[in-house]
Amino acid sequence: MKKLLIALMTTTAAMSLAVTAEAADKFKACWVYTGPIGDFGYSYQHDQGRLEVEKALGDKVETAYLENVAEGPDADRAFERLAREGCKLIFGTSFGFMDPEVKVAKKFPKVMFEHATGYKTGDNLGIYNARFYEGRYVLGQIAAKESKAGVAGYIVSFPIPEVVMGINSFMLGAQSINPNFKAKIVWVNSWFDPGKEADAAKALFDQGADIIVQHTDSTAALQVAEERGLHGFGQSSDMIKFAPKAQLTSLTDDWGPYYISRVQAALDGTWKPGNVWLGIKDGAVKLAPFTNMPDDVKAMAEATTKKIADGWNPFTGPIAKQDGTPWLKDGEVADDGTLLGMNFYVKGVDDKLPQ
Amino acid sequence: MDITVNILLTIATAATPLLIAAIGELVVERSGVLNLGVEGMMIMGAVGGFGAGYLTGSPWIGLLAAVAMGAVFSLLFAVMTLSLATNQVATGLSLTLLGLGLSGMMGTSFVGQPGERLPNLDIPGLTSIPVVGRLLFGQDPIFYISIALTAAVMWFLFKTRTGLTLRSIGDSHTSAHALGIKVIRYRYLSVIFGGACAGLAGGHLSLVYTPQWVENMTAGRGWIALALVVFASWRPWRVLAGAYIFGAVWIGQLHAQAFGIPVPSQLLSSLPYLATVVVLVLISRNKRLTMMNTPASLGQPFVPDR
Numbered sequence: 001m002k003k004l005l006i007a008l009m010t011t012t013a014a015m016s017l018a019v020t021a022e023a024a025d026k027f028k029a030c031w032v033y034t035g036p037i038g039d040f041g042y043s044y045q046h047d048q049g050r051l052e053v054e055k056a057l058g059d060k061v062e063t064a065y066l067e068n069v070a071e072g073p074d075a076d077r078a079f080e081r082l083a084r085e086g087c088k089l090i091f092g093t094s095f096g097f098m099d100p101e102v103k104v105a106k107k108f109p110k111v112m113f114e115h116a117t118g119y120k121t122g123d124n125l126g127i128y129n130a131r132f133y134e135g136r137y138v139l140g141q142i143a144a145k146e147s148k149a150g151v152a153g154y155i156v157s158f159p160i161p162e163v164v165m166g167i168n169s170f171m172l173g174a175q176s177i178n179p180n181f182k183a184k185i186v187w188v189n190s191w192f193d194p195g196k197e198a199d200a201a202k203a204l205f206d207q208g209a210d211i212i213v214q215h216t217d218s219t220a221a222l223q224v225a226e227e228r229g230l231h232g233f234g235q236s237s238d239m240i241k242f243a244p245k246a247q248l249t250s251l252t253d254d255w256g257p258y259y260i261s262r263v264q265a266a267l268d269g270t271w272k273p274g275n276v277w278l279g280i281k282d283g284a285v286k287l288a289p290f291t292n293m294p295d296d297v298k299a300m301a302e303a304t305t306k307k308i309a310d311g312w313n314p315f316t317g318p319i320a321k322q323d324g325t326p327w328l329k330d331g332e333v334a335d336d337g338t339l340l341g342m343n344f345y346v347k348g349v350d351d352k353l354p355q
Numbered sequence: 356m357d358i359t360v361n362i363l364l365t366i367a368t369a370a371t372p373l374l375i376a377a378i379g380e381l382v383v384e385r386s387g388v389l390n391l392g393v394e395g396m397m398i399m400g401a402v403g404g405f406g407a408g409y410l411t412g413s414p415w416i417g418l419l420a421a422v423a424m425g426a427v428f429s430l431l432f433a434v435m436t437l438s439l440a441t442n443q444v445a446t447g448l449s450l451t452l453l454g455l456g457l458s459g460m461m462g463t464s465f466v467g468q469p470g471e472r473l474p475n476l477d478i479p480g481l482t483s484i485p486v487v488g489r490l491l492f493g494q495d496p497i498f499y500i501s502i503a504l505t506a507a508v509m510w511f512l513f514k515t516r517t518g519l520t521l522r523s524i525g526d527s528h529t530s531a532h533a534l535g536i537k538v539i540r541y542r543y544l545s546v547i548f549g550g551a552c553a554g555l556a557g558g559h560l561s562l563v564y565t566p567q568w569v570e571n572m573t574a575g576r577g578w579i580a581l582a583l584v585v586f587a588s589w590r591p592w593r594v595l596a597g598a599y600i601f602g603a604v605w606i607g608q609l610h611a612q613a614f615g616i617p618v619p620s621q622l623l624s625s626l627p628y629l630a631t632v633v634v635l636v637l638i639s640r641n642k643r644l645t646m647m648n649t650p651a652s653l654g655q656p657f658v659p660d661r
Contacts, residue, residue: 209613242567351615
C-alpha cells in the first residue's frame with residue numbers, strides 16, 4: 001500500500017534559460033512520515049512544512065516524500081531507497097525512525113539526515129524537536145478561566161514523556177489561575193482513532209468536565225464539544241472549521257521555517273548536524289487565534305504566550321511532584337534532559353500514570 | 356439518570372457500525388464465502404459517503420453513496436473469487452489494502468473539511484418523553500436501520516426458503532450445485548449485500564459518529580466486525596449481542612477512567628480479539644457444535660463443471 005508520491009516541481013515555462021542547466025542537478029530534499037499526509041494532524045503538518053520549502057526554494061530544490069511508513073525495520077528500506085534515489089537531505093519525522101535512520105546514515109555518509117523527536121545523533125545525522133509543552137501551559141490557564149465546573153477532560157494517547165510533560169504543563173498553567181482545578185484523564189491507547197476520541201469526549205462531558213483537551217490527533221473530540229455547546233482546544237492543526245463555536249485555540253506545529261532554514265543551509269554548504277528544541281519563540285509552536293472567550297482572558301493568554309516567547313519556562317520552581325516531594329526549588333528551571341525523560345506527574349494531577 | 360441515558364446512547368453509537376458490517380459479513384460467510392475485505396469496503400463507504408454528502412450538501416445522498424460504494428467495491432472481490440476462483444483469503448486481504456490506499460487518494464481534497472451530519476430522529480411528543488424518549492425515538496437513522504437489518508437477516512436466513520438455500524450452499528456447494536441451485540449467483544448477491552452493509556457501516560462513521568474524512572478513519576473496525584461473526588458463531592442475534600457487549604466494555608472503561616478508577620485500557624482494547632479466540636476454542640472443542648455452526652464450505656473456491 002506504501003505509496004511513493006514523488007512531487008516533482010513544476011518548472012514554470014517563464015523561467016526559461018537557466019532552468020535546463022539547473023533542473024538536471026537540482027538539490028533533492030526528502031521526507032518520511034509515519035502517518036498518512038491526510039490525517040489533518042501530525043504528518044499533515046510536517047507535509048505542510050515540505051510544501052513551504054517548495055514554495056520558498058522551489059527553483060533550486062525538488063522534494064519527495066514517503067507516507068504511511070511503519071516505525072521499525074520497515075523504515076530501514078524507506079530511508080535507504082530515498083538515499084539511493086538521490087535525496088541529499090532526508091528528514092525522518094517520527095520517534096520510531098530513530099534506529100533505522102542511525103543505521104542508514106552510517107551507510108550513506110555523504111547524505112545529510114535529520115530526525116525529529118529522537119535523541120541519537122551522528123556525523124551526518126542531526127535532531128530536532130518542538131516544545132509543545134510551552135503551548136499547553138497557556139491552554140491550562142485558559143481552561144481554568146473558562147471552565148465553570150473547574151474540571152477539564154483530558155484525552156491522551158500513550159504514557160510517553162512528551163505526553164506526560166504536556167499534562168504537567170497544562171496543570172501548572174491551570175493551577176496558576178485556580179489552585180483547585182482538576183483534570184479527568186482518559187487514555188485511549190491510540191494517536192488516531194476518531195471514533196474512540198469522540199467516545200472519550202462524550203464520557204468526559206457526561207462526568208462533568210466542561211472543557212476538553214487532547215493529545216490525540218483527530219478533530220472528533222472538538223466536534224462533540226461543538227454539539228454539546230461546550231469548549232475545547234484543537235491539536236496539531238487549526239481546527240476552527242470543525243468547531244467554530246467550541247474551539248478556544250489550537251496548539252499547532254509549524255515546521256516550515258525550520259525546514260526552509262535547513263534546506264537553505266544544505267544548499268549553501270553550511271549544514272551541520274544540529275540538536276535543536278524549538279519553541280514558541282522560534283515560531284515552531286503556535287497557538288491559533290484565541291476565539292470564543294472574553295477579552296480579558298484573551299489578553300491574559302496573549303501575555304503568557306509572550307512571556308514564554310521571551311524565554312520564561314513553564315517548568316520553573318517551586319514545583320512539587322504528585323506525592324508532594326519537592327522537585328524544583330524556587331526559581332529553579334527544569335533542564336531539557338529531565339523534561340525529555342519525564343515519567344512522573346506534578347502535584348495536583350488526579351491520575352495514576354500507567355506503567 | 357441522565358448520565359445513564361447518555362452512556363447508553365454512546366454505546367449504541369459505538370456498536371452500530373460494528374453490528375451492520377458484521378451482519379453483512381455473516382450473510383456472506385453463511386453462503387460459504389470468506390471476505391476479509393470488510394475494512395477496505397468500510398473505508399470506501401466512509402469516503403464515498405462523506406464525499407457525496409459534502410459535495411451535494413445532503414447527508415442522505417451521502418448515505419446512499421456509502422451503500423453504493425461498498426457494494427460496487429465488493430463486486431471486485433466477487434468477480435475475482437467467484438468468476439475467476441482466486442484464493443478468497445488473499446483476495447480479501449488485497450481488497451482491504453486497496454480500499455485503504457484508494458480511499459486516501461480519493462479523499463485528498465476532503466481532508467480538513469467539516470462534513471454533513473445525519474440528523475437524529477426527532478418525533479414531537481415522543482422524543483421528549485423522559486429517559487426512554489431519547490433512547491427509543493431520538494437516535495440517528497442508521498441505528499434504526501441496523502436493528503431492522505438484524506431482524507430482517509434473522510428472518511431471511513432461518514424463516515425463508517431462499518435463506519435455507521443460501522445456508523445449504525454454505526454447507527456444501529457441490530450438493531447444492533447437483534440439486535440445480537445457482538451457487539455462483541447466490542454468492543454474488545450475498546457478497547454484494549455484504550459490501551453494501553460494510554459501506555453503510557463506513558457511512559455511519561463519516562456521517563454520524565465523527566462527521567469528517569481522514570485517512571484510515573475506520574481504525575480497525577472492519578477487523579472487529581470480522582471477529583464478531585466468529586464470536587457470534589454465525590448467529591445474527593449473537594452478533595447483535597456481541598456488538599453491544601464490545602461497545603459497552605469500551606465505553607464503560609472510558610467512564611471508569613474518567614471516574615478515576617484505573618483500568619488496563621490496553622487489555623480492554625484487545626478484548627474483541629481475545630473473546631473471539633476464546634469462543635473459537637470453545638466451539639472447536641465440541642465436534643458436533645462446530646459442524647452445526649460453521650458453514651462447512653467456508654472459504655473454498657467453487658468452479659461449476661460445465
